[in-house]
Amino acid sequence: MLFNSGMATSSSSTVWPVVHHERRALLQDLEPLPAAQWQTPSLCAGWNVHDVLAHVIDSAKTTRLSFIRRLIAARMDFDRDNAVGVQREKTPEPAQTLNGLRAVLSRTSGPPASLATRLVEAFVHGEDIRRPLGIRREYPPVHVATALKYQLRTTTKMGGGKEIAHGWRLIATDTAFDHGDGPAVEGPAIALLLAVSGRPVRDDELSGPGAPVFLQQLGIQ
Template sequence: MNEIWAVVHAEREALIRDLETVPPERWATPSLCPGWDVHDVVAHLADDAKTTRLSFLLRLAAARFDFDRYNSAGVARERAGEPQRTLASFRAASRRTTGAPAPKATRLVEAFVHGEDIRRPLGLSRDYPVAHVTAALRYQLGAGVALGGGKERAHGLRLMATDAAIDVGEGPEVRGTTLALLLAASGRPVNSDELTGPGVPALTRDGGLHHG
């Protein structure tokens, strides 16, 4: 778990560095996360970093065990009027090692997927550690969509990574980097040249493909 936290902390710090140079008006850019802009996702990350097992359980109960309501309340709690205040809140919590009572790999999923939710619409890029993106992808492929995973999206498909030893499932093939596969399995749109194979339309039917 210490290794996972080291990766999460590094990803948080890298994202904070990237966001420090983003003008306030660009924080209103729609993210890859449906219904949230960049500011919302940063607020969610700040809230997530501050979450403890107890606060998660209490707030989930207050949200009547509705995860969408729970997440919306967290965004409202952390989203400040000025983007830099939200960023300062995220920065202050970035080294924490608390979280909801969930599998360790969810920390990696949050870091990589939300990192791309923010970076791609802003035209930013990052080289993520492939071994840990692979761990996040394997988790997503085993977790149901209702829990934020991608098991149903990948069902009946063979996913093959071009940059790691990933070859899972049976059916029409989908080839791409571990990051592209992770995003698609998580219901996020990817660029049309990032995935190839006859299974692409099935995997991307939720998030879709960006062309151009």
Template structure:
């Protein structure tokens, strides 16, 4: 599919931020410490990370990477420490202030959709919160992740030799043993997130899940 322009990506990102704000507005205090789908990060940590990336500029990103000695994980952890408020309410207020921003790390624009949807699920799934995301945004994010190396945050190596088919849209990728699932489930899996065995089907599903488990335990 053709990639979307900034005039369509940013409104979609802003809407996802608005929806996440609404979902977290009445979250009980203990819910904020729930482990997210990101290993080692709580729900509160993921929201702080979203504040950090929304405030990131190209120059700021480079400075942060130099300080972190070009270690992405160290840089991300530093951003969380910087923007994690003294209380969840403080971090939520900071996220509200960046809702309409159009800045971010120097990366393809589709990564903003990846972040909005995947980190949204990093928070929502452990909390038992359901959201129906716009299919075109999920499809573009999935297309980007399937074509991007694991080293850059994608999942190209995970899907090598497999055929991914979304059963709720037009997404098709590569060839080989088929793996079927919803666009959202495929996006999460390609992004290295755990998905239930009942969310993926087809002769390649077992291989895909094995690769995903190996990646998460590496």
């Protein structure tokens, strides 16, 4: 297996400034959003963009201890725990939910998992919201690659994309990243990250000999 990347590290001094920057950028993008658009279905199945924002806030407020307590209360069901968290942080008025995001802009708490998961959350959920709304953002490819590396080592049961990427060589076109063996699939790091995270991508975002079948596997073609 190949795994070559000139990516940044996932140390706290590297990760948290990026996460905080992404939270501020998301806030700025959503502040002018018309009320009707908050009900737009997100890339995250079953959630609209308001739901995803509530999840982002809930995740930012989660601590290691509260995560364990909540998971026990949810009978070890991650989906149930996430649903409870969304209902807790989602307010009747989106403007109030945005106030919740403002309150967590600089938090450095999280569940008991690799810090790279904070990057995954920031980038993937950022696109869960932005893409359906037609909002474009340029993410820092080197940090997206760090999130991508984590997803490729994590099983789909744990929210990763190890199985999705198996049998393919994924090559980022905007940063030094080359992973796997098999037909090559090339594209921006953010498109690769979304794909292995189970999100749809545009068929023109990925290229290379393996792209048509890989996209078909994802249900894009």
